[in-house]
Amino acid sequence: MPEGLSGQLPFLLLMLVVFFFFIILPQQRRQKKEKNFMNSMSKGDRIITKSGIHAKIMELNDKDNTCVIETLAGKLKIERSAISLEMSSKLNAPPAKK
Secondary structure (H helix, E strand, C coil), X not given: CCHHHHHHHHHHHHHHHHHHHHHXXXXXXXXXXHHHXXXXXXXXXXXXXXXXXXXXXXXXXXXXXXXXXXXXXXXXXXXXXXXXXXXXXXXXXXXXXX
């Protein structure tokens, strides 16, 4: 093994481990959480879209992965992927205890 590479190998392995724990693992957790959220949505749930629209789910269509939501302006048909997991979770969270 060349002399320069043997000194850099532990550093490269450490960089790979750090990359895995700080980038890949959190991304996998986020995707799993989002998938569970999308599968657990049901009629009547209050949601917020990624564009900031507050609404209530009226219909869910599994064939084309869309849903019909009701807003103050009327009904809209949107893609399920347009629903914000983080904002909807905050909207439906129980009130904080004081």
